[in-house]
Amino acid sequence: MTTPKHPVVPRDQWLAARRQLWLHEKAFTHQRDELAAARRALPWVQVEQNYRFHGPDGELTLADLFAGRSQLLVYHFMFADGWQEGCPGCSFLADHFDGANLHLAHHDVSLVAVSRAPFDEFQAFRQRMGWRFPWFSSHGSRFNEDFGVSVASDGRGEYNYETYEGKESELPGLSAFYRDSDGVLYHTYSTYARGLDILVNTYNFLDLAPLGRNEGGTMDWVRHHDRYEEAAAKPHCCSD
Template identity: 35%
Template sequence: MMKMKTPPIVSAQEWENAREELLVKEKELTRARDAMAAERRRMPWMAVEKDYRFEGPNGMVNLLDLFEKRRQLIVYRFFYGLEVTNSYAEGGMYPERGCAGCSFLADQVAHPAHLNARDTTLAFVSRAPQSEIRGLKKRMGWAEIPWYTIIDDFDADFGVREMHGTNAFIREGERIFRTYFVNNRGDEAMGSTWSYLDITALGRQEEWEDSPSGYPQTPPYRWWNYHDAYGEH
């Protein structure tokens, strides 16, 4: 094994100086990330004109149903179905295994109750039938995430003919609009409540954010809660 070329060993004060120098750049990155999220909130909306259908655990539903009566919807196209080959599943075949990268993401998804508290629903969709989805959800402990079967061109129409991708939607009554899309390496940052809210049209909905006039906003911290306690307020 090749010996690692490690950084220099320094005193506590020298280490703190180096950290402070790097912190300046980290703060710049944070501000740039906030500014990018603010631009997403000003993205134009695209009307969804087709009536997309899905098979759910309780029967057939449409895209509006996936919102679960909330204002916003985030849909992750999980690469799981007959099209998943051994090379994508890594160590096994469908239906025992899905895409390794999609499974990695699913393992780090925060409890959806926090998104729900911001009037936002997260859902997975795949080509696999519900019988296979139920089995994988049970095995992997993904019970809290709604997961539907694609039966039409939804994935192809929204940038994910195969593999994975994340679409954000918003609704005005029964009218649905596509507001954002991220895939490829953009997906690797997803999973936290903040990363999901930052790609939505309404953002984190906190007062410090740079959002268009009239967007819903509340003080930070005050809305945060235990994932099983949001119904108390």
Template identity: 35%
Template sequence: MARCIETPAQPIDQPARPKAQQPAAAPPVVGRDDFEEALAAQVTLEKEVTRANDRASAARRRLPMVEVPDYEFTGEDGPVRLSELFAGRYLLLVQNVMYGTDWDEGCPSCTSAVDNLPANMGRLDEEEISFAMISEAPIDKLRAWREKQGWPHTWVSSAGTGYHGDWGWTLTSEDGSYSGPVPGYSYFLLREGTVYLTYATYARGTEAILPVPHIMDRTVYGRQQAWEDSPAGWPQYPTYG
């Protein structure tokens, strides 16, 4: 399963709240009519994005599926089969959280992604969607990190299985600068006792279910990340800052 490799986020030397001070730069001030005209043009552009997303979603619903082995993971209470993660439902969303076998902590970016999950996960239950996380690290490390973050989610270890290697969730970059887990989401269907993979996404595809980045996108300064196309003078920081 080919994909881009994203290395784990690393802390950088900068203030704890670099965005706390309001930037000096700001948009030009115009009259109400000019603003409404500019906003209408933006809405037209965003409708194009919505329609394109609808087409992508329609294509996604027409993807084929592939059978997946019923891996036996390690849960906090012992062995857990992949099929058991469905918890009596027929749809399963798995977050492949970056936490290498020899890491002392989980990836900061993946940790932030988990924090972005709905406060009421019961809304997924109502849609027959179960949620679980899978990582390579030993279960004791996962348990400790989960408790530190205050997460209630099911988290299992794939250590000793071929899951990560079989489905491309552990990769080595072409230049050899990174070798280890990569982040992403897997969507499964349980049908007549067999598990199937119906969709997977990684890299920036993971943003689709993260509300905070989308909220930031709609503020005047955006995400304030170095890769963004922003006006001159707009604040920008390293992506993994």
């Protein structure tokens, strides 16, 4: 990798520039807090459909996914019928879930994944990845369609609050729900596409690194975590 050309200055000039950036960072932190508050202030929609899911112990309701807590985050993991492995991008995000769940579970929040494929179809991949977070199947229900991650294969569907013209029938997202003390469920928030960046702590580290994310396209360097050495070992197309 070629080192990019970059200004090199004395320490005092660096400190002056750093203090200017620090002011920018502080302003952004306050803006981020305001955005989070606006997100929490969104109106809620009561969930009236009787969605059914499948897990290791059989059939479950949406209320069961809360696992006794009042808040639920559902990551819509791209894994459709007949797939042998999950989407690399979704897998990249999912690599961050188990660490978060060590803490979320003790702060009244359940974080789970839900995929369209039948439950048995993603168990081998789950074992291969070594994940422990709860992962359920929505097979046979309209859950994925209703929350905007299964779109029409003819490209006439909607994704991320606008018309979707791509070819993927399954797409990623995250939806948030609240369970009231009387058992009523509410949909409070959903986000898609770049809105999912907030889940990827690896990107937060990269954004602090000298070269940043250093990618030609979003996640173009990402592999399933057991395939990085395999990818590195492959010769370039023009190698002898």
